[in-house]
Amino acid sequence: MVREVAGDGLMVAVAPYVGLLVRGAMITLEVSALALALSLVIGVVVGMVATSRFRLPQAAARVYVELVRSVPLLVQLFFVYYGLPLMFRVNFSPYQAATAALSLYGGAYMVEAVRSGIQSVGRNQWEAARALGVGYWRTMAHVVAPQAIRVTLPAAVGIFISLLKGSSVASIIGFVELLQTAVNIRNSIFSLSPLLVAGILYFLMCYGLSRFGGRVERRFRYGAVEAGRG
Amino acid sequence: MVSLFDPALFWRYRHQLAAGAATTLALGACAVAASLVFGLCGWALKTSRHRPLAWLGNTYVEALRNTPDLLYIYGLYFGLTQVGVRFSAFTSAVLALGIQGGAYVAEIVRGAFTAVTRDQRLAARALGLRPWHSLVHVELPQMLRVAFPALGNQVISTLLGTALASVIAVPELTYQSQIVGDATYQYFSIFAVDAVIYLVLVQILTRLFHFVEHVWFGKWRGTV
Numbered sequence: 174m175v176r177e178v179a180g181d182g183l184m185v186a187v188a189p190y191v192g193l194l195v196r197g198a199m200i201t202l203e204v205s206a207l208a209l210a211l212s213l214v215i216g217v218v219v220g221m222v223a224t225s226r227f228r229l230p231q232a233a234a235r236v237y238v239e240l241v242r243s244v245p246l247l248v249q250l251f252f253v254y255y256g257l258p259l260m261f262r263v264n265f266s267p268y269q270a271a272t273a274a275l276s277l278y279g280g281a282y283m284v285e286a287v288r289s290g291i292q293s294v295g296r297n298q299w300e301a302a303r304a305l306g307v308g309y310w311r312t313m314a315h316v317v318a319p320q321a322i323r324v325t326l327p328a329a330v331g332i333f334i335s336l337l338k339g340s341s342v343a344s345i346i347g348f349v350e351l352l353q354t355a356v357n358i359r360n361s362i363f364s365l366s367p368l369l370v371a372g373i374l375y376f377l378m379c380y381g382l383s384r385f386g387g388r389v390e391r392r393f394r395y396g397a398v399e400a401g402r403g
Numbered sequence: 404m405v406s407l408f409d410p411a412l413f414w415r416y417r418h419q420l421a422a423g424a425a426t427t428l429a430l431g432a433c434a435v436a437a438s439l440v441f442g443l444c445g446w447a448l449k450t451s452r453h454r455p456l457a458w459l460g461n462t463y464v465e466a467l468r469n470t471p472d473l474l475y476i477y478g479l480y481f482g483l484t485q486v487g488v489r490f491s492a493f494t495s496a497v498l499a500l501g502i503q504g505g506a507y508v509a510e511i512v513r514g515a516f517t518a519v520t521r522d523q524r525l526a527a528r529a530l531g532l533r534p535w536h537s538l539v540h541v542e543l544p545q546m547l548r549v550a551f552p553a554l555g556n557q558v559i560s561t562l563l564g565t566a567l568a569s570v571i572a573v574p575e576l577t578y579q580s581q582i583v584g585d586a587t588y589q590y591f592s593i594f595a596v597d598a599v600i601y602l603v604l605v606q607i608l609t610r611l612f613h614f615v616e617h618v619w620f621g622k623w624r625g626t627v
Contacts, residue, residue, distance in 0.1 A: 243559075243605035244598040245566035248577055252598065255590035260408065334469070341471035345570055352473060365482035372470050372478075379469035 187366040190358045194367065197354030198374045204268065204343070204350060205336040208275035212332065215276065216283025221313070223284060224291045234284060241281035246342050250274040254346045271343035271350075279336050286328035290321030323393045330386030334379045341375075351375065409589050413596045416583045423579030424600055430496060430575055431562040437501025438561060442508025449509055450516075460509070467506035473567050475499035480571045496568035504561045511557060515550035516542070548620045555612035559605055566601075576600060 187194075223234040241249065254270035257263060265273065294317045302312040344353035355371035413420065448460025480495040490498065519542050527537035569578035580597040584590040 240598075240602065243563075243602045245563040245577065245601060247566040247569070248580075248594060248597050248601065251577070251581070251584075251590070252594040255584060256594045257591065259588065260591040338469075338471040341473045342567070344473070352471065352477075356477060359477075359481065363485070365478060365485060368474060368478050368482060372466075372474055375470045375474065376466060380465060383469065 186362045186364055187358070187370055190362075190367060191370060193358065194351065194354055194370050194374060197349070197351035197371070198378065200349070201337060201340050201351040201375075202378065204271055204275065204348075205333065205340050207272050208279050208336050208340070209329070209333050211272070211276035212279030212283045212336070213329065215280030216287045216329075219280065219284045220287025220291065223288045238281045238284050241278055246274070246278050246339050247345060249278060250342055250346060253277075267343065267346050267348035270346060271340065271348045275336055275339060275343070278339060279332050282332045282335070283329065286325045286332065287321070289328070290323070290325035291317060293324045294320045323395070326393055327386055327390040330382060330389055334382050334386075337379055337382070338375070409587075409592045410596070412583065412587065412589050412592045416579075416593075419579045419583060420576070420596070420600065423574060423576035424604070426573065427562070427565050427575040427577075428604070430493065430500075430565045430568060430573060431558075433493075433497040434500035434504060434561050434565060435558050437497050438504025438508050438557070441501050441505025442512060445505050445509030446512040449513060464506045464509050467503050468510070472499060472503045472564055473570070475503055476567055476571060492568070492571040492573045495571060496565070496573050500561055500564050500568075503564070504557060507557050507560075508554070511550050511553045512546075515546040515553075518549045519545045551616055551620070552612070555609070555616075558612075559608055562604065562608070563601065 219234045219237065222230045223238075225231065250270065253274045254265060254267065258265060298316055298320075299312060302316050307316070340350055341352040343350060344356065347353070349357070351371050351374060355367040358367035359365070445460055445463050448456050449464060451457045451460065476496060476499040479490060479499050480492060483490065523541055523545065524537055527541040528534075532541065565573075565575055566577040568575055569581060572578060576597060580593045584593045587593070
């Protein structure tokens with residue numbers, strides 16, 4: 174069946190290119206991991222702002238999240254890659270533009286993950302910490318964060334998966350990652366097989382991660398059901 | 404030296420942008436319809452009592468959820484010509500987004516039906532309702548209540564996904580914006596306008612779904 178889809182038995186033709194495709198997968202992994210790290214930074218900082226009691230920064234965080242979640246990733250990428258350089262006279266390589274756009278994209282989802290993590294810890298715990306004379310940062314670090322991580326970490330794995338898939342969009346601005354590698358090979362051997370192999374590689378990465386995510390979720394299910402906010 | 408930020412662009416190219424937005428909406432609507440069809444098929448397979456069919460359904464859902472949609476757009480548009488099937492760009496995009504979205508819809512439907520407990524079905528049967536009536540009057544209303552918000556989100560992500568159709572030259576919003584950008588070099592302005600249009604569309608849809616949810620399920624007395 175694979176043979177049929179690939180057309181004219183060209184599954185054989187892709188064999189010499191498998192190494193190249195694996196290298197593409199590594200680049201996909203690399204850019205996604207970098208974007209994940211950056212979005213984690215964005216998520217923690219903006220997430221803490223979003224749960225603070227300062228109204229204006231709170232609203233700004235809200236706008237950021239809504240904006241990113243209501244605009245296609247491709248448009249965000251075009252904006253960063255084509256829009257910003259002309260406006261601010263900076264130049265981005267496709268790699269930088271892809272990393273920046275993916276970080277902003279993942280960051281917005283991470284903000285939500287961090288926010289719901291923090292809010293899953295009951296208000297009474299903040300009050301108890303305050304009553305014991307523990308300040309904001311120490312409460313955050315020693316009381317809230319260890320509990321928030323139960324909610325945030327599984328969500329972060331999900332975000333990593335969508336970054337892996339989303340990084341394929343960067344192929345449109347000429348960033349040669351897994352999908353673009355496959356398309357380039359397709360253009361030279363005229364067969365669907367490189368796309369098929371790329372699909373398998375994407376599947377292996379994402380499915381593996383989602384299984385890993387399931388384990389993380391079980392591992393962090395300590396402390397049973399703590400009284401959340403709602 | 405021309406200004407680098409020119410929101411008036413929006414007005415000058417309003418016909419193009421409006422046509423693009425209309426295509427985006429049409430593409431989104433077709434893709435959502437396709438994803439419902441694929442999703443229901445996927446769900447029927449997944450919950451089938453026959454092992455091979457259930458395996459097929461599971462494979463479909465897992466395979467599609469763990470691969471990028473752009474892959475399918477390329478695959479359907481470029482790939483199928485090799486086996487003699489030729490789709491238009493629009494049809495390819497609808498099918499690609501539909502197949503991909505279907506996997507998520509199948510999961511949503513399955514999840515929602517699990518939320519309706521077996522007791523409900525048994526109780527309905529005990530009251531003398533036929534399976535069909537039990538489905539229509541007992542299970543489906545409760546299941547829909549659970550599934551509706553998730554389906555709403557799925558509709559929105561499908562709509563955002565239509566932007567990818569620009570790579571195979573479907574003249575939707577992002578494609579039109581690119582054309583305008585290429586002609587004027589006002590990439591900053593045009594993609595800003597583009598983003599705002601998507602934002603407005605998504606916000607309208609979100610509000611609409613909330614409204615429908617409120618009207619349909621607002622005074623809900625069910626168990627789910």
